[in-house]
Amino acid sequence: MTTATEMAGWAGLQFFGRTTASVSHELKNALAIIKENAGLLNDYLLMMDKGMPLQPDRFRLVAGRIDQQTQRADALIRHLNRFGHSVDEAFTSVDLNEVLALLSALSSREVSMQQATLSTEVEASPVMVKTTPFWLLTLLGHCLSFALQVMGPSRELVVRVTKTGDGGLIRFERLEKMRQQNFPGEFEAALFEVMGATCRMEPEKKSMEIKLSNC
Amino acid sequence: MSEKILLVDDETDFLEVMSERMEARGMDVTTAESAQKALQEVEKGGFDAIVLDLMMPGVDGLETLKKIKEKRPALQVILLSGHATLEKGIEAMKLGAMDFIEKPADINQLTEKIRKAKAQKMVLVEEEMESKLKSIINAKGW
Numbered sequence: 489m490t491t492a493t494e495m496a497g498w499a500g501l502q503f504f505g506r507t508t509a510s511v512s513h514e515l516k517n518a519l520a521i522i523k524e525n526a527g528l529l530n531d532y533l534l535m536m537d538k539g540m541p542l543q544p545d546r547f548r549l550v551a552g553r554i555d556q557q558t559q560r561a562d563a564l565i566r567h568l569n570r571f572g573h574s575v576d577e578a579f580t581s582v583d584l585n586e587v588l589a590l591l592s593a594l595s596s597r598e599v600s601m602q603q604a605t606l607s608t609e610v611e612a613s614p615v616m617v618k619t620t621p622f623w624l625l626t627l628l629g630h631c632l633s634f635a636l637q638v639m640g641p642s643r644e645l646v647v648r649v650t651k652t653g654d655g656g657l658i659r660f661e662r663l664e665k666m667r668q669q670n671f672p673g674e675f676e677a678a679l680f681e682v683m684g685a686t687c688r689m690e691p692e693k694k695s696m697e698i699k700l701s702n703c
Numbered sequence: 704m705s706e707k708i709l710l711v712d713d714e715t716d717f718l719e720v721m722s723e724r725m726e727a728r729g730m731d732v733t734t735a736e737s738a739q740k741a742l743q744e745v746e747k748g749g750f751d752a753i754v755l756d757l758m759m760p761g762v763d764g765l766e767t768l769k770k771i772k773e774k775r776p777a778l779q780v781i782l783l784s785g786h787a788t789l790e791k792g793i794e795a796m797k798l799g800a801m802d803f804i805e806k807p808a809d810i811n812q813l814t815e816k817i818r819k820a821k822a823q824k825m826v827l828v829e830e831e832m833e834s835k836l837k838s839i840i841n842a843k844g845w
Contacts, residue, residue: 512785513758513785515785516785516806516807517714517717517785517806519806519807520714520717520785520806520807520808521714521716521717521720522807523807524717524720524721524724524807524810525720527724527810528720528723528724531724531727535727550720553716553719553720556716557716600760601758601759601760602760603760603761
């Protein structure tokens with residue numbers, strides 16, 4: 489019989505694979521643009537060799553594009569690095585505001601592929617909970633994938649962090665098509681179980697609430 | 704005569720730089736940043752080849768490829784992607800893609816494939832014309 493921990497572990501591995509594939513794809517896109525701009529500089533130099541005048545504005549434009557894409561690639565690697573470090577400690581204190589920001593960054597491609605927009609609303613001060621950071625990200629990643637399936641025609645999702653007396657809440661809103669869905673599925677149920685978190689589905693409010701407690 | 708190319712990718716920076724480089728190599732390039740816009744351009748016709756990103760928001764590259772092939776079977780499609788799995792490549796070839804290039808692409812390799820695509824399209828168009836002529840001749844009993 490498969491235990492909840494094994495199920496959660498498998499869900500985590502899937503999420504890890506999916507996320508790294510998605511971020512590496514983004515990274516390749518940035519690298520492709522950098523490479524083509526470097527190639528374009530070479531084209532300009534070849535044209536100059538043939539006697540065509542140098543156009544400084546063109547060089548400035550290319551330099552700007554390379555700079556922009558390098559920053560994009562750097563941010564992607566930074567997020568991937570933080571994601572990798574989420575397994576450093578099995579149980580530790582995390583700020584839900586920061587976890588949500590990382591989830592949003594790691595999922596940006598998944599969101600844009602669905603032609604959706606994701607807005608996050610966080611508390612002004614840290615919302616600390618003791619948890620397993622990697623499983624928390626996995627669980628929220630699964631919740632976000634579900635939210636993308638049941639969002640409304642405006643394709644806008646809102647995820648909100650709220651502080652509670654003993655922990656915090658993460659609320660997914662504008663789930664317009666949410667009915668009696670089979671969510672949480674077996675993987676998500678296993679994650680909730682091993683993390684001691686709870687999920688409240690509120691079809692009438694078109695939202696889903698994840699409760700994380702320090703108790 | 705220059706090759707008439709439709710370049711499709713959701714990354715506008717990529718479209719800008721790639722089209723400039725392709726134009727510098729004598730190609731006539733039209734760009735589209737979505738599958739929907741690409742299909743509108745295909746409807747207008749006149750392209751020798753399409754360079755199509757496999758992973759795009761909304762309708763993905765394979766779905767777009769299928770629709771392009773339904774509209775213009777002779778049109779040659781070269782798929783370009785940073786997400787080159789063997790399975791996707793095989794699926795693309797089965798759907799009628801002429802070739803599959805992984806990003807970052809080599810411009811010389813891409814240019815060569817585009818020239819081959821144009822030649823292939825011309826062969827297919829000639830065959831199609833010949834077949835039409837034959838059926839007219841047979842129908843009229845000439």
